[in-house]
Amino acid sequence: MALTNKDYNKPSYKELSIQISLSGLSFCILNRDTQTISTLKQIDFNKKLNPFEVLDKLIQLFNTENALQDTFSNVIAIHTNELSTLVPEAFFDEACLAHYLKFNSKILKTDFIAFDTIKTNNSVNVYVPYININNFIYEKFGSFTYKHFSTILIERILAIEKNADGTKVYVNVNTVHFEIIVTKKGKLTLYNTFEYSTKEDFIYYILFTAEQLKLNPETLHLILIGNISKDDELYNIAYTYIRHVSFGKRLDNYKYLQPTDANHSNFTLIHSF
Secondary structure, eight states: OEEOOOOOOSOOOEEEEEEEETTEEEEEEEETTTTEEEEEEEEEOSSOOOHHHHHHHHHHHHHHOGGGGSOOSEEEEEEOSSOEEEEEGGGOOGGGHHHHHHTTSOOOTTOOOEEEEEGGGTEEEEEOOOHHHHHHHHHHHSSEEEEEHHHHHHHHHHHHTTTOOSEEEEEEEOSSEEEEEEEETTEEEEEEEEEOSSHHHHHHHHHHHHHHTTOOTTTOEEEEEESOOTTSHHHHHHHHHOSEEEEOOOOOOOEESSOOSOTTSSHHHHTTO
8 A cells, every 4th residue: 555645856765664563663774775774673662552652652763763864765664463354356345345354353433444465376465554653654754655564474475485395384473462374385375363472372372273274283394483583482382392493584685784683583574675
């Protein structure tokens, strides 16, 4: 989705991507002419906020971060929430957006509903963006693009698995939630998101998903991406119950002024460009 208001005459080769969730914010700045990530920062909240509180945090971020005072040739907003659903493109009708969401998400009559087309597997991602965040970015920058983070996540994983054989289970870890993406021979089998507060929650949802798909923990391949490391308790409990656990790779070609936490971190944020 894209919004257009005004264009700035000052030439710039910098692009800004902002990822927004109720539990944190992150942003990334790409110097397009040198293919260099110059700034990459993440702010975690101590608790889950509401969209109005998140907007206050975002305004504070723009008021305090020098890197965000620049002019950008392209701005991308990534909305991270559970209010989304995938619809096969052949059955998609733009007049039915609310009907698609109401079966698995709690939405209000006043919610603005948007959609992204995922060409990789001929589907449409229907979702609720944080419209107050969009309005703020619109007023600040004019023209910008916004997507649901699962759109980027699914597109990138399907691109990585395009020519793969077998079944892969990807888990994208965030502070208070994670996503499961299952592919079979390069095709999307399942996408879902879960909130968790303990490592037991984390492994329960993974094993429950595997059971529903009749996947054997002794043979399935679990690939971890996002906010997780090898000394993390989430990794340890996953490795306790699942034999084949590994970390994914972003497989991007960018240069970095500062090293990232890991080659599997900030997966959707960096691949949003």
